[in-house]
Amino acid sequence: MDKEKVKAFSERVFADMSASLASGMVYVGVKTGLFRAMEGQGAMSCEQVVERSGLQARYVEEWLKGMVASEYLQYDPAQQNYLLPDEHAFMLASDDTDHFAGGLYAMIPVLLAGAPQVAEAFKTGGGVPFGNIGEEGILALDLLNRGAYQHRFVSYWMQSMPGVVERLEVGGRALDVGCGSGHVSTALATGFSRAQVLGIDPDAASIEQARKTAAAAQCGAEFLAVTTTGLLSDASIEPFEFISACDCVHDFPDPLATLREIRQLLTDDGTFLVIEPKVADRLEDNVNSVSTMFYGFSLFHCMTQSLAVDGCGMGACAGPEQTQALLKEAGFGSVELLPIKSQVNLFYAARR
């Protein structure tokens, strides 16, 4: 055994442990408003942070120290004060913008709360059902994605499909499958006021949240707690010019069957937009932080919630070749990887 390698790996052990627990502390900072209390304030004493945040002094003190230790905050020992750098505030105190990263940390307690059950499922099979993420999980998913959906979906991402934009500007029908808390449907209904927009999701609690999202935006998006199977069984449903499935194809228990149903719901000249995690096809190309994050999402949520309902457990880490092959197998005649820049997502446009 190489002692130097053991020493180097022990550093890695502590680095990962500290990253995990730093993430928990960041979650608290986002959730309690501590980052927002410090944003743009310059250097602050602990007492000033306590006063501005209205939180308990001893908790705030320990949090500030932990955030200094993990280099999220800067500390001036002479003045004994704390600074949230503007660059960090840009990502952590910027709720509802497309550069807010705080929603990622909101997933930490949600994902790890299910870790004991996931570990058990390694022995017993099955999985942890979607519903186990509870209201906290639905709100975390909402916080994770809503800034990008509000600010990028129509104004940036859809602009790479000019034909779809032109069509929806004059009317037409749009469907968001696996709509979760409804921000894509709301962005579509707000951006294309003449289009009819429907969001569907089998999770009733998500649909309840989606209706609140649309009501807050005063838009006409409608929602149904059904799958595509349910929608197809409704004889009054007409086909859609545009269908999206954002961050959810890999969550479908039977992705191939659902993609085939989506194809049936599309007009002959319609477009299907798929947004999936940005990972590579080959495992050896996934040795990086973004892929590690997605394998964690997959193990603790995406894969296990599918296995919990006897699904195939596709998981969040299919790369572009596998995703395009799946869409082709479902019958889509043309599948294109869209040239949209993103650190975390890949975008596909499929046509019948």
Ligand SMILES: C[S@@+](CC[C@H](N)C(=O)[O-])C[C@H]1O[C@@H](n2cnc3c(N)ncnc32)[C@H](O)[C@@H]1O
């Ligand atoms: C990770 S969430 C994404 C939600 C939303 N699209 C977003 O980006 O925030 C995955 C969603 O897929 C939904 N889902 C799972 N199986 C589904 C199915 N067969 N049909 C439609 N939606 C499904 C889940 O209920 C969940 O809301």
